[in-house]
Amino acid sequence: MFLPLSAGRRAYPGLPWATLAILLVNGAAFAWEAWLLLGGGGSALPTFIQVWGFTPQAVLAQQGGRALTAFTSMYLHGSPGHIFFNLLFLWVFAPLVEELTGAWRFLAFYHLTGLLGAALTLLLDGSSASPHIGASGAVAGVLGAFLLLYPGQRVRTLIFIGLPLWPRLPAWLLLGAWLVDQAALGQMVLNVGGNYTGIGVWAHLGGFAGGLALVTLFLRPDVLFNRRGAV
């Protein structure tokens, strides 16, 4: 198991406010879910997730919110661990990507990769009747973008191999390992013929591939034309 802790500082001063806004909305949505769980009775939260989560079978059957749920599901999470890991990855990697895209383009990019994750889920796991929730598709898009933009960047990573270690690993190694892990998981799902893992592997792979392929379209012009080294 590994946890990224820091991917380095931004070159320009100022806050990554698009990233912060996404974190805030995710946090608010999770607080709402917690309120539903604690104060709304036993069925309030499952119903809420059923309505606003992305359910491929319902989309194909043209039921429910359809594409709208692809957006709303990006802000819903199933457990504290789920939201913590997604937002940790987002907080570590997104500010540096946002720096090269600008806030508005980053918002568009983030949602587009989330949609791509949902689209791949729809295409490869269309029979799934359970709602898919989580920011992981969009976050995977950010990881893909990071791998393309900062392949050599050293990322402080917490690793548990018996003892906790926190080396600074190159991004290509860290994200490459993550991608291999996800690809293996996808292959296993294909072999089994159904996704029983509880992990949105297609959203991850779709988002990651989308981020890798599309981030160039979202870079600020000065970055695209003049980017050198780490800057």
Place this chain on the structure above:
Amino acid sequence: MAAEASANPEAAELLQLGIAAYRAGDRRRARQLLTAATQRDPRLEQAWLWLSAAHDDLEFRRICLQKVLALNPRNADARRGLQILDGAPPPRVSVFSPPPAGSAAPPAAEPPPRPPAATMRARPSEPILPHCPWCGAEFTRRAQDRCPRCAKPLEVDCPACERPVPLEAESCVHCGQAVGRFFADREGYLSRLGEAYFAQNWVDQALAMYALLLEMAPAKELYHRRTAQLYGQIGDTVASINAYRRVLELSLDDPEALTQLARWYLILHQAPELKEIGQRLRALKQRSPKLTAMLGDIEYELEHYKAAEPIYRELVQRRDLDPETRVRLHFRLGEMARERGDPAGAVRAYSAAVGLGVDGHEAKLAQSRLDALRPPLPEQALRSYGETLRAMVGPVLLVWLTAGLQIGFEMRRLTGVGLVGLVLTVLGSYLLACALVTPQTLEWREALGPAGLNQPVAKTLAAVVGGGLAATALFLVLFGM
């Protein structure tokens, strides 16, 4: 010698004025102005050259000429001047010792000027005529109880009780101590007179007075300080530095002396002296922001970047720094980051320097460094349609993919309203791209004139309409199919 252009317009103007003063024969004024020019812009080669001609001290001339050669090794005037200096008898003392009386002729072709300090340091002829201790005006007759110029009562402090006694009194009116007319407290009277001259900016008279006072009380810090300030005013740097060093001998932590000496040693790149001042500054228990900045500058000058950086970082957090100093600190932080191979840190610091909006040499330099690290967008990129298309892709893909998900990627489910939404997306994203991302596309330039979409109304209008169309398109796709 023609005056060169400086990045600092103030320095360039001072240089011109200094040259004019020199040509008019006012060497003292020339020194003042040229010294100020070198302080504003230490890279102003011509200012150093003219300053060398305007100065009398051979060692200082040598330093000025060496500065010129450091800035421009091909400067023939400076080379010739140094050659002449090398042929002249060596100076007997260093720049930091008192200048030799009756110095040798200056190296350049100019005739040796009358050393202004010589007359200033001359002891006034005895007996000193009574002057107003408040404004320095000379009395026409003694029996006056008020100064004819400033109308203040003519008094000196009683040496016993330190209360004011009329100049004409034989004994103190308060305690009865015999004062023997006003010369009883000769030093007190002369000191007050010196202060009066100083306040009136009568430099010659004030210098003469303090020279006399220093003979009477060589360990009095104030007299050395005033002497240093007065020599500083007339641009006699060597004498000013020497006087400040006396101040520092008498008062180890004197902030003014430390600041002034550090400033000069920084300009003259005197590493050993800078080290000494740096040690004194570091030893201070409490430092004002100015002294802290000076310590940072010294560490920076000595290339002790590890020591300079935390000082600068601490200083830029302060709110009471003036913008020019802040720009300088950020710029230098950028230089240090670049030096240690941290381009991201350098960009961050240079951006902060440029972001302050101060139009100075360091801000321009920071911008040029930024341009080198992250060059500005090439003109063809701004003009090309490719950039507009690239900017359009994001919103278009977002809405179209949403539409695809909405209909489960089955084209037969696409409705007319949805189709309108897809078309509107293209139009809206085009307007957004032109307004926010690629404002200089050819067709917009043609439509709106040379300013293109930099016209605020057109830009805002395009952004609002484009954003509105894109939002409408998304709404139609989500709720119209």
